[in-house]
Amino acid sequence: MTSSPPSTRVRKMPEERRAEIVRTAARIALEEGLERITLRRVADELGVRPGLIGHYFPAADDLVSEAFTHAATRERAALLPAEEAGLAPIDRLARFLVRLTDGEFVDLGRLWLNARHVSRFKPGLRAAVRAQESLTRDALTALVDEGVRSGDFTTDDPLGVTLHILVNVDGLGAYSNDDVPFDHPALRDMSIGTAERMLGLPPGTLRARTR
Incomplete structure (x- = not known):
């Protein structure tokens, strides 16, 4: 009788x-939606038994929350990269807005739209969405405040500017499942125009800084 070869x-x-x-669940969320995250689906993607996924995440809702947090954290790091911290605030804001509005982050826009809807029924996800909103809001407010102190921007309400920018960005994200082309100037430049107007910058300044 021959013995079976040892497992590799x-x-x-x-x-x-x-x-x-978590990475696998985040990818599923980005590609198909948070509702598609189940212990069995993640197990199938990884080629393991569902029980192994359940060992780390006994409740699928916990995995959904962590998957969203992972994707949102990576988004923020890509939009405001740590390696650009030495750039002038106006250049960092310009890159942040152009990246957000030029279509590169459409899948993440869909994920945020999805998360805000699903979070109505999932308290853990709702807490994760609020936490990520707060982190992004604080990071952008700090950037605007730094720009005011350096003389790049003119405003006495950095938080107010941030809220206007993010509400515009969220509004753009609401079209992420629609057929409206993302290269239409009315959508692409809305957040950038709002930022320029509120920060005392001439129209076209921010896009020009990224060229």
């Missing part, structure tokens, strides 16, 4: 496996 599967460290599960 390498057991991953718990923190590595958990991170892999």
Whole structure:
């Protein structure tokens, strides 16, 4: 009788496996929506048993919340990269807005739209959405405030400017499932125009800074 060959599967460290599960769930959320995240679906994607996913996330809702948090955190890091911290505030704001409005982050716009709807019924996700909103709001407000102190911007209400910008961005995200073309100037430049108007910048300034 021949013996079976030894398994070549390498057991991953718990923190590595958990991170892999969250990354996979986040990808499913971005591509298909938060509702498509189930323990079985993630297990199938990773080629493991659902029980393994359940070991790390006994409740699927907890995995949904972490998947959204992972995607939103990566979004913020891509929009306001740490390696650009040495740039002038006006250049960092310009890059932030152009990245957001030029279509590169359409999938994340859909995810935010999806998360705000689904969070009505999931308290854990609702807390995650609020936490990520707060982090983004604080980061952008700090950037605007820095620009005021450096002389790049003119405003006595950095938080107010931030709220106007983010509400405009969220409004653009509301069209992410629509057929309205994202390259239409009325949509593409709305947030940028709002920022320029509220910060005392001539029209066209922010796009010009990214060229």
